[in-house]
Amino acid sequence: MTGVAIFGFLLFATNLLAENKVDKDVVYGADERHVLDVYWNTDFKNAPIVFTIHGGAFKAGSKAYCNKDMQELYMAKGCIVVSPNYRLKKSGTPITVEDCTIDVAMAVAYIQANARKYGGDPEKIVSTGSSAGGYLSAQIAYKKNWQWPDDAKYKPKKLNVIGWFGDSPYLPAHVIKQVTAKDVPGFIMYGGKREHPATPAKQGHDMQAKLKGNEIWSKMVYIDAMGHVPARKVLYSPRSRDKATHEAFLQFLDMICYGKGQPEGGDVIEVGKKPSQTSS
Numbered sequence: 001m002t003g004v005a006i007f008g009f010l011l012f013a014t015n016l017l018a019e020n021k022v023d024k025d026v027v028y029g030a031d032e033r034h035v036l037d038v039y040w041n042t043d044f045k046n047a048p049i050v051f052t053i054h055g056g057a058f059k060a061g062s063k064a065y066c067n068k069d070m071q072e073l074y075m076a077k078g079c080i081v082v083s084p085n086y087r088l089k090k091s092g093t094p095i096t097v098e099d100c101t102i103d104v105a106m107a108v109a110y111i112q113a114n115a116r117k118y119g120g121d122p123e124k125i126v127s128t129g130s131s132a133g134g135y136l137s138a139q140i141a142y143k144k145n146w147q148w149p150d151d152a153k154y155k156p157k158k159l160n161v162i163g164w165f166g167d168s169p170y171l172p173a174h175v176i177k178q179v180t181a182k183d184v185p186g187f188i189m190y191g192g193k194r195e196h197p198a199t200p201a202k203q204g205h206d207m208q209a210k211l212k213g214n215e216i217w218s219k220m221v222y223i224d225a226m227g228h229v230p231a232r233k234v235l236y237s238p239r240s241r242d243k244a245t246h247e248a249f250l251q252f253l254d255m256i257c258y259g260k261g262q263p264e265g266g267d268v269i270e271v272g273k274k275p276s277q278t279s280s
Helices: 003-017 068-076 097-118 132-142 201-213 231-236 243-258
Strands: 020-027 035-041 047-053 080-084 120-130 161-167 186-191 218-223 267-271
Touching: 035 068, 035 097, 047 068, 047 097, 047 132, 047 243, 068 080, 068 231, 080 097, 097 120, 097 132, 120 132, 120 243, 132 161, 161 243, 186 201, 186 231, 186 243, 201 218, 218 231, 218 243, 231 243, 243 267
Parallel strands: 047 080, 047 120, 120 161, 161 186, 186 218, 218 267
Antiparallel strands: 020 035, 035 080
16 A cells, blocks of 8 residues: 555544534533533634524523534534523523623633634634624624623633624624724624514614724625524524525635635625525
8 A cells, every 4th residue: 555545544534533522511610600512523623613602681591502503504614613601680680781791701711711622723713692692792702801800710811703693683882883993704694574673683784884884894684574583594404594695604604714715795685585595
């Protein structure tokens, strides 16, 4: 057997040994809600890291939000996936939205410090989330100064975010105003007539206008016939995803994670009543 053939055989054998793994309930802080799940492949090296942040009006939800379809989409693009819990603003507790925000920031800081354990690149973090999680993911992407709590183990000067995706994100004016020149690209998705009253598509248009005004790449998807958090059907599910939306999102990931391509930005994809032909 020649040297080239031996090398090829060893490479093939190594790929066969690669496997998807998950670390459940990794502790990133002192509270019982300060845990996260990490999904990765043993073959990953310097892989981008995608955070999937659950919604629930800051009062409900869990890291189980990151379902199999989400895991498969991101891991197929060579990305590690991280899904954190955070403290909830339940009745009778002193927890605030600011507490939820700092919790997720602490989770990102933890993964930045421990990325190599999972074959990840601590300089390449993608922040994503739905509804209230969309608010939190936007804060992770665009907030500039973090006041770390005394008990935070890791207190980086900045979070190494390279891109943001919001699925019906709650975007009050103070979040949008944080965007400044040279901030990270954003991909935004909203439902239409049945969208939640707290997250009207106007917030997405306002965010896109802010990004465009600062010469930052953006893409918005608007699905008039759908309601709140449409990404599960329109993007993540291989059974119902919209082809144009899926292809645009993969191009977005290639651009921010690997510097590949220069997809069109600043536009709005308007999905009809029925998603276009699915793409695998």
